Amino acid sequence: MATTITSILKDGQQYMQTWPMQKQLYTMFPEGRVIAATKLSITVMPALAVLTVAMILHVQGYEKLPQAIAMGAFFLSLPMQGLIWLGHRSNQLLPPSLNSWYLDIHQKMQMQGCALQSPKAKPKYRELASLLKTAFDELDKAFTQRWL
Template structure:
């Protein structure tokens, strides 16, 4: 599967997943979406802080290590989007499909 398409699917899946706290007991998507949303905001800043502080403390001799740390922190939200994209391409099992429809109608009634 195309990596860019998988990232796009993950982004769309993240936007369409209902952020209802009670779903976190049944599906891991709630926790992954929350973590990915936080990582998209925080990880680029944290990556720059870690890389620049490492260069400041240890000097330019540690540039490869600083770049490795920078890439690691940048990759965390990408990993979340890839996982969500992978989950978006796999439908629910039929046993959960009926339960999901009932839950959707109950949540719609609740507002």
């Protein structure tokens, strides 16, 4: 199954929206930090790219146009790099230790009465993100604190 850059970017956006931004998860997974940096870069980098190009052209003149465009393109590529990382990560299979943790949380959530799909045989990070988001949204904080 071939994945295109656009599908990876879409997967990254979906994963960024699905991953629960909980402080308990920051120490266990890099997703929280990557998502925060990606959201910031989506907001800031277009303006920074325009400002950089304008300043280089203003200070050094149009003979530096290729360098100005290259620097602007670099700043514009930073949000895409974050989305690509997130998209790639969302499609990776969970390692065995996280796989057992995923199954354990899934079982405990079903015992608490959460309506869940059946667990995947080979879950990916996107399934873990969806499960964790459901856990943080539907269960009380005392119950989720015991898992982390």
